[in-house]
Amino acid sequence: MKFSVTVTLKKDVLDPQGKVVEQTLKNMGTNSLIGIRQGKYFEVEINEKDETKAEKQINEMCNKLLVNTIIENFSIKRI
Amino acid sequence: MKFSVTVTLKKDVLDPQGKVVEQTLKNMGTNSLIGIRQGKYFEVEINEKDETKAEKQINEMCNKLLVNTIIENFSIKRI
Numbered sequence: 001m002k003f004s005v006t007v008t009l010k011k012d013v014l015d016p017q018g019k020v021v022e023q024t025l026k027n028m029g030t031n032s033l034i035g036i037r038q039g040k041y042f043e044v045e046i047n048e049k050d051e052t053k054a055e056k057q058i059n060e061m062c063n064k065l066l067v068n069t070i071i072e073n074f075s076i077k078r079i
Numbered sequence: 080m081k082f083s084v085t086v087t088l089k090k091d092v093l094d095p096q097g098k099v100v101e102q103t104l105k106n107m108g109t110n111s112l113i114g115i116r117q118g119k120y121f122e123v124e125i126n127e128k129d130e131t132k133a134e135k136q137i138n139e140m141c142n143k144l145l146v147n148t149i150i151e152n153f154s155i156k157r158i
Contacts, residue, residue, distance in 0.1 A: 034124040041118035047111045
């Protein structure tokens with residue numbers, strides 16, 4: 001079973017990496033750009049037939065390693 | 080208008096960063112894990128009312144800066 005995990009910075013957390021990308025695009029002439037925020041993306045494949053159990057395990061992985069829950073949010077989706 | 084851009088490594092491209100995360104999770108006792116591949120994620124906000132035009136602009140940003148199309152794939156979604 002395959003899942004995607006998307007990790008984003010919480011709303012009020014500064015995102016210097018995203019700001020640099022944003023500024024670079026603006027310097028390259030993209031005038032319509034309002035803002036960019038950068039996050040992380042994982043594709044996780046797991047050996048588990050039950051979708052609920054699999055999601056629970058992935059949730060655990062996120063809390064244990066993949067996500068810093070103090071400053072980041074995450075969402076899990078089956079793919 | 081807000082879009083999400085997900086960038087993933089192409090199938091045959093090695094992903095050492097993902098491998099390290101995978102090995103770490105296995106060492107932490109996640110036995111059911113088959114594999115992890117890591118990618119990038121952007122949330123792009125753009126000042127453009129027409130969805131087709133907006134998507135075209137984001138596509139251009141991807142090809143110009145955000146994505147290395149030799150080794151990476153990307154997908155754009157409206158959020």
